Amino acid sequence: MARLANKVALVTGGASGLGRGIAQRFVEEGATTVITDVSEQGSDVAESLGATFLSQDVRLEEGWQRVMADVVERHGRLDVLVNNAGIFSSCPVDETPLDEWQRVLDVNLTGVFLGCKYAVRQMKQNSGGPSGSIINLSSVVGLRGQLGGAAYGASKGGVRLLTKTVALENARIGIRCNSIHPGVIDTPIMDPLFAAVDDPAAMRARIEETLPIGYMGDPTRDIGNLALYLASDESVYITGAEMVADGGMTIGLP
Numbered sequence: 001m002a003r004l005a006n007k008v009a010l011v012t013g014g015a016s017g018l019g020r021g022i023a024q025r026f027v028e029e030g031a032t033t034v035i036t037d038v039s040e041q042g043s044d045v046a047e048s049l050g051a052t053f054l055s056q057d058v059r060l061e062e063g064w065q066r067v068m069a070d071v072v073e074r075h076g077r078l079d080v081l082v083n084n085a086g087i088f089s090s091c092p093v094d095e096t097p098l099d100e101w102q103r104v105l106d107v108n109l110t111g112v113f114l115g116c117k118y119a120v121r122q123m124k125q126n127s128g129g130p131s132g133s134i135i136n137l138s139s140v141v142g143l144r145g146q147l148g149g150a151a152y153g154a155s156k157g158g159v160r161l162l163t164k165t166v167a168l169e170n171a172r173i174g175i176r177c178n179s180i181h182p183g184v185i186d187t188p189i190m191d192p193l194f195a196a197v198d199d200p201a202a203m204r205a206r207i208e209e210t211l212p213i214g215y216m217g218d219p220t221r222d223i224g225n226l227a228l229y230l231a232s233d234e235s236v237y238i239t240g241a242e243m244v245a246d247g248g249m250t251i252g253l254p
């Protein structure tokens, strides 16, 4: 039997990168999968995967209410939410404009809070009793410091502890919440970094050289399969956990 048979899953930021890879594995394993995104590219991506698309800006509370109502009206329940939508930012703390700090926190942390809020409300109402799995995309930068990571690291560190609170509050009723902490995964989130240098290939090689495993991760294989495990009933005893998929980045200094 497919590993997500009879489950209804919602993946934010599903138009690109990790969200797309996660949605692909969910569809392959039998989940009725809805992706949301601010990018209308999500519509074509959903069609190519066999998912459905809803336009959503995760920062907006009324958007969450609308999306959740839409998913329940179409599919009757919500079993899995992946709070994946996110943006990257890199700037020294003493040069970070307040509006950049706010922009990053709004998407990466407030968006995840709203997702958890409305997913828990719905998962408590699922027919057959409360149940569900919430998966929040943090980062290795949510576990340790990073140069230029004032706003991004604060948002991802916030996601890490928000996840544990959601897990604790709902552990007895079968609603789980875990965070995923990717290292460097090959997605368009890196594009602005590469666009800003003369020799992107050399920069890519330098990044890969710093990774113990020696190469960047793949969205579908390395994060899609981890999210699939957390979404499935194979992981029912795992909640509040920090799942690191980083090719050894956080092992320590050589």
Ligand SMILES: NC(=O)c1ccc[n+]([C@@H]2O[C@H](COP(=O)([O-])OP(=O)(O)OC[C@H]3O[C@@H](n4cnc5c(N)ncnc54)[C@H](O)[C@@H]3O)[C@@H](O)[C@H]2O)c1
Binding pocket: 012, 013, 014, 015, 016, 017, 018, 019, 036, 037, 038, 039, 056, 057, 058, 059, 084, 085, 086, 087, 088, 107, 137, 138, 139, 140, 181, 182, 183, 184, 185, 186, 187, 188, 189, 190
């Ligand atoms: N790629 C990596 O190396 C890496 C590492 C650690 C953590 N992450 C995290 O994984 C998640 C996905 O990153 P990715 O690499 O796939 O990035 P990506 O840029 O490829 O995809 C992110 C998606 O989120 C969408 N999005 C942005 N703002 C949104 C909003 N306000 N509402 C709805 N959708 C919005 C974008 O349109 C895009 O489709 C992010 O939370 C990111 O911080 C990525």
